[in-house]
Amino acid sequence: MPAQPAHQRILLKLSGEALMGDDAFGINRATIVRMVQEVAEVVNMGVEVAVVIGGGNIFRGVAGGSVGMDRATADYMGMLATVMNALALADAMDKQGLIARVMSAINIEQVVEPYIRPKALQYLEEGKVVIFAAGTGNPFFTTDTAAALRGAEIGAQMVLKATKxxxxxxxxxxxxxxxxxxxxxxxxxxxxxNLGIMDATAFALCRDQKLPIKVFSIFxxxxxxxxxxxxxxxxxxxx
Structure with missing residues (x-):
């Protein structure tokens, strides 16, 4: 008899840097395909999976020009980078036979759906992978905070922080x-x-909501x- 999953709904937090592989910035296709295969394995076990993804790998390519930039402007650029990563991840998932839906905290309706909580819950219940893009939609908040917030909103049993x-x-x-x-x-x-597992806002939110965090290597x-x-x-x- 196959082992039964201990967690039926999870929020997976992926950093943008995790998609780079050995590249200096951007998306390494072999790396993203391998990660998607790992996700597909747990989805096929019946686990509902939502993903929050960072944008550091894309933003790193333009970071040199961001020196001295207004913080809010830089954060909005970072949000757009997460949308790019989310689209790439969804494309890779589709090619692996998963059904993925990207939902953005900022409105780009010609490209991705806006984040609507009931719709996200419906997708998860239907077995689709939901990828939350654009962080919380606000500057000064990291994608760690977005992971904690979305995890609490969708009733995830655990936030999985995938690292190196x-x-x-x-x-x-x-x-x-x-x-x-x-x-x-x-x-x-x-x-x-002072272990610095997540930023202070995200960590406090998970603690207050009694939402456990699992830190592990996605590699x-x-x-x-x-x-x-x-x-x-x-x-x-x-x-």
Missing amino acids: VDGVYSADPQKDPTAERYTRISFDEAMSR KHGALKRVVLGEDEGTLVYA
């Missing part, structure tokens, strides 16, 4: 080989140790499936 490292460590594991990976850590402990084959099955993968941050 396989969890939260007591120190930088690349600099300190004795650094310890936490299997579990409370929100209060993480804050007292580790099969890690997403193991997280969904409730296995010992990555680090669980809990209330």
